[in-house]
Amino acid sequence: MRDMRGVVCCFILFVSITTQSSIGKTRHLKWEVEYMHWSPDGVEGTVMAINGRFPGPTIRARAGDTIHLELMNKLHTEGLVIHWHGIRQLGTPWADGTASISQCAINPGETFLYKFQLDKAGTYFYHGHYGMQRLAGLYGSLIVEVAKGENEPFKYDGELNLLLSDWWHKSFHELQVDLFSKPMRWVGEPQSLLINGRGQYNCSLAAHFSNYSTSPCKLRGDEQYAPQVLYVYPNKTYRLRIASTTSLSLLNLAIENHRMLLVEADGNYIEPFSVQNMDISSGESYSVIFTTDQNPKRNYWISISVRGRNPKTPQGLTILNYHLNSASTIPESPPPVAPRWDDESYSKAFYNKIFALKGNPKPPAKHDRRLVLLNTQNFIEGHTKWAINNVSLVLPSTPYLGSIRYGLSKGFDQEPPPDSYGHGYDVMKPASNKNSTYGSGVYMLRFNATVDVILQNANMIKDHVSEIHPWHLHGHDFWVLGYGEGKFTEKDEGRFNLKNPPFRNTGVVFPYGWTTLRFVANNPGVWAFHCHIEPHLHMGMGVVFSEGVRKIKEIPSEALSCGLTQKMFMKNSKY
Amino acid sequence: MRDMRGVVCCFILFVSITTQSSIGKTRHLKWEVEYMHWSPDGVEGTVMAINGRFPGPTIRARAGDTIHLELMNKLHTEGLVIHWHGIRQLGTPWADGTASISQCAINPGETFLYKFQLDKAGTYFYHGHYGMQRLAGLYGSLIVEVAKGENEPFKYDGELNLLLSDWWHKSFHELQVDLFSKPMRWVGEPQSLLINGRGQYNCSLAAHFSNYSTSPCKLRGDEQYAPQVLYVYPNKTYRLRIASTTSLSLLNLAIENHRMLLVEADGNYIEPFSVQNMDISSGESYSVIFTTDQNPKRNYWISISVRGRNPKTPQGLTILNYHLNSASTIPESPPPVAPRWDDESYSKAFYNKIFALKGNPKPPAKHDRRLVLLNTQNFIEGHTKWAINNVSLVLPSTPYLGSIRYGLSKGFDQEPPPDSYGHGYDVMKPASNKNSTYGSGVYMLRFNATVDVILQNANMIKDHVSEIHPWHLHGHDFWVLGYGEGKFTEKDEGRFNLKNPPFRNTGVVFPYGWTTLRFVANNPGVWAFHCHIEPHLHMGMGVVFSEGVRKIKEIPSEALSCGLTQKMFMKNSKY
Secondary structure, eight states: OTTGGGGBOOOOOOTTOOTTOOSOOEEEEEEEEEEEEEOTTSSOEEEEEETTBSSOOOEEEETTOEEEEEEEEOOSSBOOOEEEETOOOTTOGGGSOOBTTTBOOOOTTOEEEEEEEOOSOEEEEEEEOSTTTTTTTOEEEEEEEOOTTOOOSBOOSEEEEEEEEEEOSSOHHHHHHHHTSSSOOOOOSOSEEEETTBOOSSSBTTGGGOSSOOOBOOOOSOSTTSOOOEEEOTTOEEEEEEEEOOSSOEEEEEETTBOEEEEEETTEEEEEEEESEEEEOTTOEEEEEEEOOSOTTSOEEEEEEEESSOOOSOOEEEEEEETTSOTTOOOSSOOOOOOOTTOHHHHHHHHTTOOBOTTSOOOOSSOSEEEEEEEEEEEETTEEEEEETTEEEOOOSSOHHHHHHTTOGGGSOSSOOOSSOOTTOOTTSSOOOTTOEEEOOOEEEOTTOEEEEEEEOOOOSSTTOOOOEEEEESSOOEEEEEEEESSOOGGGGGGOOOSSOOEESEEEEOTTEEEEEEEEOOSOEEEEEEESSHHHHHTTOEEEEEESGGGOOOOOGGGGOSHHHHHHHHHTBOO | OTTGGGGBOOOOOOTTOOTTOOOOOEEEEEEEEEEEEEOTTSSOEEEEEETTBSSOOOEEEETTOEEEEEEEEOOSSBOOOEEEETOOOTTOGGGSOOBTTTBOOOOTTOEEEEEEEOOSOEEEEEEEOSTTTTTTTOEEEEEEEOOTTOOOSBOOSEEEEEEEEEEOSSOHHHHHHHHTSSSOOOOOSOSEEEETTBOOSSSBTTGGGOSSOOOBOOOOSOSTTSOOOEEEOTTOEEEEEEEEOOSSOEEEEEETTBOEEEEEETTEEEEEEEESEEEEOTTOEEEEEEEOOSOTTSOEEEEEEEESSOOOSOOEEEEEEETTSOTTOOOSSOOOOOOOTTOHHHHHHHHTTOOBOTTSOOOOSSOSEEEEEEEEEEEETTEEEEEETTEEEOOOSSOHHHHHHTTOGGGSOSSOOOSSOOTTOOTTSSOOOTTOEEEOOOEEEOTTOEEEEEEEOOOOSSTTOOOOEEEEESSOOEEEEEEEESSOOGGGGGGOOOSSOOEESEEEEOTTEEEEEEEEOOSOEEEEEEESSHHHHHTTOEEEEEESGGGOOOOOGGGGOSHHHHHHHHHTBOO
16 A cells, blocks of 8 residues: 555556547436435435435446436426536536526426536536525536546545535524624634545544543444444445535545555545544545555544634544455544644645646746635624625526627626736735625636636635635636745745646645646636635626637526526517 | 494495496506515514515505506516515406416516506405415505596595414425425414514513413514504594405404494495404405594504414404504503304404495396316326316416417417316315316306306315315406305305305305306406415415406517517518
């Protein structure tokens, strides 16, 4: 296990498989979404279930395949969309599944067809992208294997998959009301961490090792909250896919006694490196390789722990079960201990170890446009909000894609938000810009422009607090050119990594720091770029990019059946 | 007070003011609906608030006035409609506010214009009619005074208004999931009864008189759950308007020591009669006249109590405050005691005392069509449902009004539901018709036909249980021709009251009994007819009537912006 680099071989460039590929199959799926009682952590609540299951079904397909998914909304009064996180939707920007941006919410009783190609292999997931429906449990795994006849640049005997999430006992409807109240009521820390939708709240798998009076779990194994055990054979090599769709939590993951070799991040190969444990932010995905070279007479913990916030949530746990041991045999030692929650240097060191695998496309050497996006927490009319360069994003009722394609100027604020912030701003002090406003303006990007985004973190409303934010870009991967402390200045440009920066769809900005991302605006469509923390996004922490929309010939009218686009269609109807 | 008939005078026929009336004003209103934290009974929950208030604002207008109400949906993911209960929508069937029937739900961020004329004076209310949004608190009072220069057929010095409702602590979203689960989880009895949106759960205004260890309420008066005191002067005559928008409860209302003279039911004048207390079903409204002729040195209770179901809900209480007494002085005696919950004979006697005031329009002597609607409780695919003649109503995603107007045969089941049920059916035994199905068929009524509806009650799934159901008809008033026990037979026709049957929009059917209603299908539109108990309707206890739809020239496209009507508009668009 010490030198897993030996398994890395045969790298084949997949990142640019296009929709023209004719090698793939079409995968036909029919899904129905409805609320159901579910017990993700032993406490019954309500989840948004797909086809009667939580989490939703795992999609497994090959690069080049086309997904043909009929999504039926069986909710009583609520709309619905599903976003395919990490899929770039080349040529199908209306299938990105972002309400108000790429499409109208699907009304109750209606079916929407998501048809799109899986442009490259990787570990992805899907989730609701309307209101806070992700927090309600609308998510699942999306795994894209390499195209037939192709090989991964590493070898393994078996594959395992973990989808990580966090879970609240208060219903998502109530949390939504809380968040929009005056004064705001914060969602607080989640009650449980879930691994593949399963956690334990009233008991602990590791009660024996606990100093607290937690009772041990008495499980038959068929409970909705029984852990999904990972079955392995000794002395084999496994690929473990990991994706985090948490609504809030930055997690640290470990497999007891097993080092992990990171090989993939967000559907892109990375220069392999080995870790004892790893951070994973909401919106990120990884593949790690590990070998079952430990004592085969016992089982081992797989643990996830909250980092970045003072954790009030117990570790999420499941069991790595070596073949011939009973799956219910609890490991002999306590679960792995994560780095301290406030050890930022650990996270920084971790993220700074991630580089693109050799052969990955390199970023353009120069940018055509640079956006410096300062995030601040502000009050607007008594509500607590997040703002980017003083604008707190409010989504319009007409999807941007339709408004921009058809020139409906009343669809959103025509004044674009600022490219930067006032440079006198002190990022180390509580938000001084009390004048934040709501806005729905769009950054109009020239098609094929190389765009730099500098995420600039700052102090929140409260003194001495700045949080880590994972920013996710739709429709693209971006290069993470670098991280820095304090306020970004032009001098920092010298430190950009243009040689082998990781290519990702989610990038973190550290407390009081900056992060520079670079991407090429070469995917016609309108794309959200936002903090992947669910309440932060809904408090306005996001922006919208538009590029090459005039190149889009026709948008399926089903995607635009609301707001002004609908009115436009109706006005022009012969009825 | 003993002879209040003296105040009844000057009767003027109002029931047929039409939309052609040009006497009225246009009342412009702008409403925004959003969820808010609220404490209707001292326990905080979430309500659907209008303009930041619960209940919604009281609309007060005159007969002949036009309501011009822009309703903005500020919910995050849910659609919305508002039904104007008791307003017949003459000439504006698209403004009836019933999702799937008269219009599409208003999407989040969208505004819908409700424009309709108040065709006659009376005591009405409004409420949500999408999913179970009424249960979520989306309701308010709608009071229509007689047109300027006209007089009521009774006199009074002052007017008071009570809107009655029931309240659950579990959120309506969860109750909705419960109801649709397999097996169904019943909503159970409400935690509180509300008078004008106010009740007391953790304390009692009448704690002094209670045998239980209820604590007395300590109120400043500005709490959201403080009772709305009714202020009166001694020796005056008051009109008390009462409407019930309960989701479940049949109530009994009393004013301590004051007899009430009933003068109006559902916006129609009735032959005045005096009572000590009165039953009021969900969907009904009344006006009563009372005189403040009691000892002016004290205050008096106004009480509402659950009847028809074994009550687990405390009485709802407020205070009738005689001028110069302190409003916070609790009455000297215990609150009124309602008739026993299971005393059906009381209810029957009460309803049998209600007759139309002389001069009211009489029903046509003969019917053109007769529907016999048997209600049964059934299982369908493991779900507990209500069915009418074996069909459990499921609402389609395209509004019937649009499907029928534009001949979209895929909009709903083209096979109409049966006009009657199998006559061998034993209404005294548990439901034998296990083969109920879901259906969305429509009773197509010939325009101007006189239609009899015989509501036939029966035993539920459980042995020895049959419940009272209040049926509400949209778009019309109907004459209640009679009530009977057991199974209706043609012989019972001899007992119909064709002389002075009450003209109403809501009629009850007693346990194991039948009720005959007659109406003229003279209002072009599509109209719901359903049990007004919110969970019963959503378990399928309703039917749909269509009449004269071809006479409707144009339906505002905003009302049809979903489902097949939308597709039709879009297909015919030049885009």
